[in-house]
Amino acid sequence: MSKEKNAFQKFRKKTYIVIYGTNTFAGKAFDLVLLGVIVLSILLTMMETVKSFEENTTFHDIRIGLEWGITIFFTIEYLLRIISINKPLKYIFSFYGIIDLIATLPMYLAQVFAGSGVLSIVRSLRLLRLFKVLNHPKFTGQSTQLRDAMIASKGKILVFIYFVLISTVLIGSIMYVVEGRENGFTSIPTSIYWTIVTLTTVGYGDISPVTPLGQFLASLVMILGYGVIAVPTGIVSAELAKADQKLAIIEKNPCADCGAEDHQENAKFCHNCGNNLLDD
């Protein structure tokens, strides 16, 4: 029986390396297969909502077959993930654990509740984890830099959105009074929706000012929006530029003699004391 246990432990370890790891060939291959299955399942869910496809019974039958295949694949994978990991409870209640569980459910639920097939779309969140497939150091560095710049921008962007929201309430209310219900500004919330559509320069045109005063005010809002759209861009640009500079400083080698730090990549001698940097 100890032998059996041993074999099970071996199986668990191997499974762990294949499912969670990315360094072995099997681990990489598993991730790629999983990526393919997820993309396939997303495409199937999308096509299910396209009338011309779904009305075709051949397509419908193939789709149901594939959906069951995918569901069984995800179920087995989910169970293996629980079995092979050392702290299964921590995994089960983690963000990805819950996503993985939801990814297995749609077909089972569809037996009970109609229309739960749309749940399959949650599977697209699994793609976030598969980001590791692109586990090239360059990509990881780039995404870390992007994430850091966005975290650093958070404070400024929140302050900015606070003022933008107050502005949309004010502008929306004024436009509601100026244009009125008969011109599509049917209520203040609708007017605020119009203000956001305009300030962000989306401009659907489902609602647009008709009275001369309304068009004049809208022009002011658009020119304001001009300056306003510049702000988040400016914030992110400045943060990314700063991140680049930090990276550049870190890469510059310090001199062993005088400690001067800002040498260029290809420097041979310290620019401050003339010490030979290559001797260090």
Add this chain to the structure above:
Amino acid sequence: MSKEKNAFQKFRKKTYIVIYGTNTFAGKAFDLVLLGVIVLSILLTMMETVKSFEENTTFHDIRIGLEWGITIFFTIEYLLRIISINKPLKYIFSFYGIIDLIATLPMYLAQVFAGSGVLSIVRSLRLLRLFKVLNHPKFTGQSTQLRDAMIASKGKILVFIYFVLISTVLIGSIMYVVEGRENGFTSIPTSIYWTIVTLTTVGYGDISPVTPLGQFLASLVMILGYGVIAVPTGIVSAELAKADQKLAIIEKNPCADCGAEDHQENAKFCHNCGNNLLDD
């Protein structure tokens, strides 16, 4: 009687700390309650304009009740603000003083003039002051930096808007001549409105060129708008980057002798007292 006066002075002082202060627990709690009441009053005003809500008599009755509650709350708060401050006149005629007064009026005015309920929306301006609820040093720093960058950009942005306005007059007039009244360009002001809608890339589509020449000119305007929208963004980005650099310099390298702080990375001597920084 002196005792009574004393008690009144004590009450004034306490009220002042609660209403104007943010450091005590009571002061913070008051600000949060006020924030909640303002948001509630804005939501009520919004919902009042939604037909399906307002036609529901239960909702209407509850809303009127809540409005009176809010109005009384604001009125008492306004009177307490006047009583507890040392220079009441200065407060009354300040920007926030006027906003606070207007915030109390809508329900009183609604007894006399119909439709003055929309005035309640001015209450949203009170949210500007409650920005201090977020009185975290990090947020304050971020918003100061943002405000400074925007003030520094003001000159360039005004110059820029001056040229944009002249361009919109010219382009609008040309499009009025090219497209004419029958294609929606009913007058030069309307054409200018179209030009602003296009240059800012909002693009409602309520008016759009129909003739080949008009479409060709519109394409030129859009490509021009491309370059044009880059300018305010560039201005704000450059200012924010500069603000970051200033901050970075300030944080660096204090002098041990005189405490002067803004030395550059490679400075050897303090720029303020001439002390050798490298000896520290």
Add this chain to the structure above:
Amino acid sequence: MSKEKNAFQKFRKKTYIVIYGTNTFAGKAFDLVLLGVIVLSILLTMMETVKSFEENTTFHDIRIGLEWGITIFFTIEYLLRIISINKPLKYIFSFYGIIDLIATLPMYLAQVFAGSGVLSIVRSLRLLRLFKVLNHPKFTGQSTQLRDAMIASKGKILVFIYFVLISTVLIGSIMYVVEGRENGFTSIPTSIYWTIVTLTTVGYGDISPVTPLGQFLASLVMILGYGVIAVPTGIVSAELAKADQKLAIIEKNPCADCGAEDHQENAKFCHNCGNNLLDD
């Protein structure tokens, strides 16, 4: 007669100072009056095209009167400009000279050709010169910096537009083939117009893809447009940041002893040799 000539010379000199100068009180006042008259004439031309105004005979009569007043004012001003300047021919054939001449014509031409009133809009170009009214050193510096950054960006922006134009031809042709005449893509030029409307994120919606393949391709174009709109902004931002840095370097005072150059504005001692900068 020499006396008369002298008086004429004096008159010419005075006129020159008033019309062309901005430093005297009279010169500034003249510029402000001219600014007002130009803005008035532009407003009149705009209002002339608004049906409801023009159909009102009272407005029409007042407008005609004002137009004649403005025309006479501009004519006298134009003649005085020619008389008072030393090289009248150079002025007459300069950019502003031609604009000034055209600004006087509309009412005269309107006697012969109907509809030439729209020419008045050229008067808005006169506002470009009146930019000097804002002759505050700060504004001048800002606009110089803006202009320099835009001139420096010119090369990159032209290269960029060259590639964008080739792309619009290709994308427009593909969309013409995919969507076809029945979906609004009536010809390749129209399709190119749609491509520009989409790439610049204006998005009128007068033409929009209907077929699934067309919508898919349009999505690709929009995501491409995402990256594309980033380029001119990036170019202008980088140029403006560079201009700021140059300005910052120029402002830093060099040390008379060792020549070290990058001192901060408030530095008292050279950071390199400790020399007292204020003694220089």
Add this chain to the structure above:
Amino acid sequence: MSKEKNAFQKFRKKTYIVIYGTNTFAGKAFDLVLLGVIVLSILLTMMETVKSFEENTTFHDIRIGLEWGITIFFTIEYLLRIISINKPLKYIFSFYGIIDLIATLPMYLAQVFAGSGVLSIVRSLRLLRLFKVLNHPKFTGQSTQLRDAMIASKGKILVFIYFVLISTVLIGSIMYVVEGRENGFTSIPTSIYWTIVTLTTVGYGDISPVTPLGQFLASLVMILGYGVIAVPTGIVSAELAKADQKLAIIEKNPCADCGAEDHQENAKFCHNCGNNLLDD
């Protein structure tokens, strides 16, 4: 016969210089003529699709004539390119070789298959090569800098697009459920198309949310899009600023001893040979 061969070799060499070269007068003239013929052929193809032009038989006849002329010109040019180059096979299977071949085909194919005239639009790709006509060092430098900044941005932009695509799938599915088929969100792919139209701020308005919940969610998506559009712009701005700084460093401060050029402003010793820069 050796003489004949010699004459052929001379002809080949001359042809090579004219067709592939840009330094001689003939080489430049050839490129300009080719540029003109390509632009003419693109204009003809465009006009062919405009109904009012094509229904005019005179235009049609002239166009067919010109098309044959252009086709013969391109065919001869293609043959000369093959004959005069040393490694003809390498040219034939290169990107430009294939484009050049396709550019000759439309009229020949049109004899067999109707509607293949649209192929002529591929000729616009030939304009990419003619970029060398603008062979001014300034332009080349600018376009190299632009290209480098875009290559450097590639990693970050791909990471960014990966997350944007996942978001569009999620948002599109949610909007499909919220708005439903009756409001224009006919399927998940259509909803994703709407999401891309909104996130990129194009906003056609062919599909737009109608229900209050849909409009609220759309507002959130637009405010998100605000931040999102800032990211690629920030990436490109930062890269271009970095490229400018590199260029600035390279231009500075050559060493008198070894000629090494990329010293920093405050360097005292050459980083390459250790020579004291301040002695120069």
